[in-house]
Amino acid sequence: SRTSFDGDDTISFGPIKVKPRKKPAPTLATGRRSKYEILNADEEHKRNIRRARNRAAAERVRVSRLNIEQQLLDEISALEKQEEKLLQNVETLQHQKLHLETRLFTHEQMCSNIIAQNSIRKLENNLTHYFPSENSSISFQQYDTTIIDKLTDFDFDDAFMNLFTTEQIQQNFPESLSNIMTSDDLNDFFMNS
Incomplete structure (x- = not known):
């Protein structure tokens, strides 16, 4: 040594x-x-007992400190797992939100086109009443009066409501589908619709 x-x-x-x-x-x-x-036997014995108690107390403190440290590490691990799960939930909800917004936008476009087509048909049907056929025998003055009367009763707001094209809707929409969705999301949407 x-x-x-x-x-x-x-x-x-x-x-x-x-x-x-x-x-x-x-x-x-x-x-x-x-x-x-140097102590006598009795004092030496008391000192040894005191030292043993001190060592036991120090060991208890050490074990308690290790337990607290392990408990804190476990809590940190649990919180990290909870954070990861919450982030996954947020990502899932964002994807669902995007999917629903896309479906809503597509539905609005389809409804707008259907309403526009119905309005055009209604307008065409109404116009057939304003313009008689060539075989009609009514006079020009009667024809003029009939048109004025029918135009007075005609609801232009109802006839021309929602007569917007798809291009006009896309221009007025704040974001196009290409900006809010990837091509994969669009494919998934149309496959699941």
Whole structure:
């Protein structure tokens, strides 16, 4: 070993040489006795019991600290898993929102086209009443009066409601489908519709 003794009771720790104290140190400045002080058997026994209790208390503190540390690590792990799950839920909800918005936009376009076609048909049907056929025998004045009367009763707001083209709808829509959806999302939407 590195520890050696010479004839002068000098203890060598490698290059370090220490002479042991021949007498116990007096009472320390803190008021505690030196641990090297020689005690009688009863005091020695009490000191050993006290040291054992101190060691046990220190061990309990160490175990408690390790338990608290492990508990905190477990809580951190649980919170990280919860965060990951919440992020996945947010991503799923965003995808569902995009899917529903796309379906709504497509539905509005289809309804707008259907309403426009119905309005055009209604307008055509109404116009056939305003313009009689060439075989009609009514006079020009009667024809004029009939048109004026029917135009007075005609509801232009109802006839021309929702007569917008798809291009006009896309121009007025804040974002086009290409900006809010990828091609894969569009394919998924039309496959599932």
